[in-house]
Amino acid sequence: MRCGAGVMDVKHLCLGVLCVGDSSGYDIKKYFESSFRHFFVAGYGSIYPALSSLLKQGLVSVKTQHQERLPDKKIYEVTAAGRAAFEEALASTVPRHKLRSEFLTLMHFAHLLPASQVEGALQLHLSELQALRENLLQANRQSTAAPYGEQFSRDYALLSTEALIDFVQRFLQQLPEKTANT
Amino acid sequence: MRCGAGVMDVKHLCLGVLCVGDSSGYDIKKYFESSFRHFFVAGYGSIYPALSSLLKQGLVSVKTQHQERLPDKKIYEVTAAGRAAFEEALASTVPRHKLRSEFLTLMHFAHLLPASQVEGALQLHLSELQALRENLLQANRQSTAAPYGEQFSRDYALLSTEALIDFVQRFLQQLPEKTANT
DNA sequence: CACGGCATGTAATAAGTTACATGATTTA
């Protein structure tokens, strides 16, 4: 039945960003980092090919902007067809939600590792959570009056992130006792 | 520099499961579903090829178990080399933690969708969270005296899941007001 | 008799990551 529906890939996310406003591949990555970071990650290696593909499909158009002292910029703009395609894709999206965590894998098998490494992983994860919290708080400060769903998405992440920071911190304090009998 | 370190893929996870006890591909999938579900997903399409590959590398051995009235079973067992390889892989694992959420994507752009679909997605996500909670609670009930890290991994997920169930439920109650002015 | 569970696998496809490749400007 090979149905192409339900997919939300880098291509569609780029289209979504362009529906918010015109921008370059470089700027789209910035947007990913500031607004999608908590639920989607993409690098240049997937963004640039995505934009080429969107261009080929006529879903975006492009203008080259020459800049003084800086490399040329290619500003992409969503077309009417692109906007329609995005809304359609969004409407047929299956709302999956999938975590892939090497950190939790490592924790699952923590008893096979030296306590020092477990602590290191916890500390590293904690700092990542804290960085994410900062990121989310900053986004909340910057975009007042964001669409309600965008706000939901950020608050959703913020809530769980703050709970987890707390959880990991408490666990780190109890660690010595837990690994003592190893 | 193409360094193969830091990876935790289906192959290594299978090896990890086999370090806990001998089992078949079918049973490994069961283990994935009951114990890794909250941080890693894998289907037969990745588990069976992973086992063949492990066998080729000599990291596991296999015995075919004939069963009455049921299809034959291939019971895999980790070898000494396999155990060493897993511990080494674990020790060199970079503790990433990556979410990929079509659900949050959809929410981010909720203002482009009819309220009914947004509500549907929320309801669906809520039921997934509730199912996950049940899964985690059941695991907690079944495996008393699990290694401390395994317990951490479950509690970590349980904490955030319960907070999020609450959050989504509260949001669902406020939804009508938020979408009223659309 | 249909559906779910048990049980194993392959092949085609899709998708994203990493490294490579380049090069000017600004800041510490």
Place this chain on the structure above:
DNA sequence: TAAATCATGTAACTTATTACATGCCGTG
């Protein structure tokens, strides 16, 4: 002078998903 920012892209590789393929057994 080293590093970070700006700026764009390609190619090889790795990985996982999906669909396909098969077939018996037990339950309702």
